Amino acid sequence: MITHHPSDELLAAFTQGELTASLSIAVAAHNELCPVCQEKVEKLNAQHAQMLFDTDNETVDEASNDIQEVELSWMSMIDDITDDDSQSLLVPIDIKSVQLSYDKVQLPRALSNVSLKKWSKLGDVSRARLELEEEPIRSSLLDISPGGVVPLHTHKGFELTLLLDGSFEDDMGTYHAGDFIWLDKSHTHSPRTTDGCLCYAVLDDAMEFKEGFSKLFNPIGSFLY
Numbered sequence: 001m002i003t004h005h006p007s008d009e010l011l012a013a014f015t016q017g018e019l020t021a022s023l024s025i026a027v028a029a030h031n032e033l034c035p036v037c038q039e040k041v042e043k044l045n046a047q048h049a050q051m052l053f054d055t056d057n058e059t060v061d062e063a064s065n066d067i068q069e070v071e072l073s074w075m076s077m078i079d080d081i082t083d084d085d086s087q088s089l090l091v092p093i094d095i096k097s098v099q100l101s102y103d104k105v106q107l108p109r110a111l112s113n114v115s116l117k118k119w120s121k122l123g124d125v126s127r128a129r130l131e132l133e134e135e136p137i138r139s140s141l142l143d144i145s146p147g148g149v150v151p152l153h154t155h156k157g158f159e160l161t162l163l164l165d166g167s168f169e170d171d172m173g174t175y176h177a178g179d180f181i182w183l184d185k186s187h188t189h190s191p192r193t194t195d196g197c198l199c200y201a202v203l204d205d206a207m208e209f210k211e212g213f214s215k216l217f218n219p220i221g222s223f224l225y
């Protein structure tokens, strides 16, 4: 069961189109797996549409425009939209599958039409970056092989992990497919997985392995960023 969700602020920013592409993909992919957030987004969209409608009506009243004229322009706009095939919401998306270290896994629709760079591997982790140019924000798919561990680290910026498949645990709990985990420099953790997992990760800076031998792991921190 999903127990970690995007915050209400993040969902609101998502519906207003205010998120970067990488975070927007994360929320959309989470929503494909989460009926709770799907419903929240539908409500927010309806509220937003109502707000726009109310604002439009106020403008009409103020300007004392002929309502019939406005209705006609609405109808012609709707005709234009329905006549235009490029506006169709039913464009089929080919759901992509990826062959991971432990299984073949289907990607969510939100990730299926984004290009991936090629996979590279360091230790237990294989990484494929998304081709989104949003520096300093970087987004990647991470395939962690069965028994894999990411050494204890903190974050210089934020780290968003959307668990897409499998499960992992860290110092704060156990996570399952769909969990949306937002961490920052106030969190220190060491994720580990028994059976392997696939994560979508968005970071805006490298991870930091601070103490003792952990400094040896800083190349992994840069790799995972």
Ligand SMILES: [Zn+2]
Pocket: 002, 004, 005, 006, 030, 034, 036, 037, 038
């Ligand atoms: Zn949710």
